[in-house]
Amino acid sequence: MTVWGRSKWSAQLFLKTLLAFSCFVASSALTGCRMTENTNAPSSSNSITENTQPAADTHNRLITIDMHADTAQRLLDENIDLNLRLPNGHLDVVRMREGKLDAQFFAVWVEPQFYGANGVRAVERADKQIAAVRALAERHPETWTLATSAEDVRRAAREGKLAALIGLEGGYAIDEKLESIEKYYRAGVRYISPTWSVSLSWAGSSGDAVGQTRGLNDFGRSIIREMNRLGIIVDVSHVSDKTFRDIIETSTKPVIATHSGARAITNHPRNLDDDQLRALARTGGVACIVFYPAFIEPGWDAKKLQVDREIASLVDAASANTPGNPSQKRMARDRVREQEYARRLPSVSVARVADHIEHVVRVAGIDAVGLGSDFDGIQAVPRDLASVADFPNLAAELRRRGYSETDIAKIFGGNMLRVMEATGRN
Numbered sequence: 001m002t003v004w005g006r007s008k009w010s011a012q013l014f015l016k017t018l019l020a021f022s023c024f025v026a027s028s029a030l031t032g033c034r035m036t037e038n039t040n041a042p043s044s045s046n047s048i049t050e051n052t053q054p055a056a057d058t059h060n061r062l063i064t065i066d067m068h069a070d071t072a073q074r075l076l077d078e079n080i081d082l083n084l085r086l087p088n089g090h091l092d093v094v095r096m097r098e099g100k101l102d103a104q105f106f107a108v109w110v111e112p113q114f115y116g117a118n119g120v121r122a123v124e125r126a127d128k129q130i131a132a133v134r135a136l137a138e139r140h141p142e143t144w145t146l147a148t149s150a151e152d153v154r155r156a157a158r159e160g161k162l163a164a165l166i167g168l169e170g171g172y173a174i175d176e177k178l179e180s181i182e183k184y185y186r187a188g189v190r191y192i193s194p195t196w197s198v199s200l201s202w203a204g205s206s207g208d209a210v211g212q213t214r215g216l217n218d219f220g221r222s223i224i225r226e227m228n229r230l231g232i233i234v235d236v237s238h239v240s241d242k243t244f245r246d247i248i249e250t251s252t253k254p255v256i257a258t259h260s261g262a263r264a265i266t267n268h269p270r271n272l273d274d275d276q277l278r279a280l281a282r283t284g285g286v287a288c289i290v291f292y293p294a295f296i297e298p299g300w301d302a303k304k305l306q307v308d309r310e311i312a313s314l315v316d317a318a319s320a321n322t323p324g325n326p327s328q329k330r331m332a333r334d335r336v337r338e339q340e341y342a343r344r345l346p347s348v349s350v351a352r353v354a355d356h357i358e359h360v361v362r363v364a365g366i367d368a369v370g371l372g373s374d375f376d377g378i379q380a381v382p383r384d385l386a387s388v389a390d391f392p393n394l395a396a397e398l399r400r401r402g403y404s405e406t407d408i409a410k411i412f413g414g415n416m417l418r419v420m421e422a423t424g425r426n
């Protein structure tokens with residue numbers, strides 16, 4: 001951003017006025033004028049803010065943060081160059097720029113079936129992904145900044161750089177050691193989801209039978225307290241309902257869901273019911289809406305199960321014909337699923353994502369909602385929210401529904417910046 005001299009003051013005022021006016025006129029444009037960022041403490045209002053004119057201050061422009069993408073595995077297993085426009089997947093630098101995505105949380109995911117639910121292989125797998133994300137900023141400092149705080153994200157946005165942040169999806173690489181939490185904090189991890197789809201001894205998952213009756217044990221509670229102490233946000237996406245309740249009881253800091261939907265719209269164990277949404281809001285936390293049709297479109301997941309049966313032999317063949325480690329074979333299977341789901345399953349639009357956002361706003365307030373795409377971790381996407389380049393389509397849909405620029409700024413990143421500030425140590 002150019003610093004204006006005093007002699008240009010009146011020209012600056014004129015331009016600001018002009019910009020504010022054109023934003024007002026073009027408020028339904030796809031990408032236009034996302035200028036406000038509101039990081040105030042949560043208000044008690046559950047209704048959307050009145051459609052006031054956008055703040056005429058480009059220093060306070062909207063900052064977009066996506067809380068969950070699985071691209072770290074691609075960095076590791078496919079050795080992709082994120083700085084190029086990639087022919088596949090959902091995220092790269094070129095498309096981040098197009099979609100005005102400022103900050104991406106890279107989920108470090110250890111698949112317990114392949115690497116163990118704890119132990120040295122799970123730790124190695126997580127450490128390699130963390131190193132791959134950190135290498136983005138080390139090798140391309142002109143493009144990327146490794147961010148560990150809200151201020152880092154704001155600074156990156158001011159400097160026109162992309163912020164890379166790290167979250168740990170599933171506590172398998174914690175290896176049942178409390179000291180692992182501080183190790184990951186030092187490595188830059190700023191949220192941890194206690195489980196993925198497989199329950200741990202200390203935390204139940206929404207994805208297996210054991211999780212239906214398992215919450216946190218004493219060790220699990222000590223993990224949550226250690227995260228609170230260090231400044232790592234607790235993520236409830238994937239945990240069982242009982243674990244959810246135990247986390248809410250234990251955590252003294254805001255709790256978030258990095259990639260879930262509303263169960264009232266799509267009744268799926270990965271989503272949050274209205275009581276859970278209100279409980280998150282009471283902690284000062286945020287539910288970040290996922291883009292995966294299985295979690296947002298009613299009936300889609302049941303149809304997917306049918307298609308999975310139909311394409312089983314195709315998927316198996318892709319796996320058998322692909323050399324490499326188990327993750328590379330899984331990616332080959334996922335590529336077949338991606339093609340077949342696109343052909344065989346109903347198309348979903350960005351409007352459905354907006355429905356989930358609106359539901360959270362109604363139930364828990366405008367301060368309790370954010371975005372968590374799950375890009376590069378899902379085999380189907382909404383047709384007009386198909387990569388990070390399409391974030392402006394979601395902003396446009398929200399404008400069409402009457403959301404102000406201030407509201408959109410909260411949803412797109414302001415709410416999460418507030419949580420990062422409330423959770424961080426400085």
Ligand SMILES: [Zn+2]
Nearest residue numbers: 169238259377
């Ligand atoms: Zn996930």
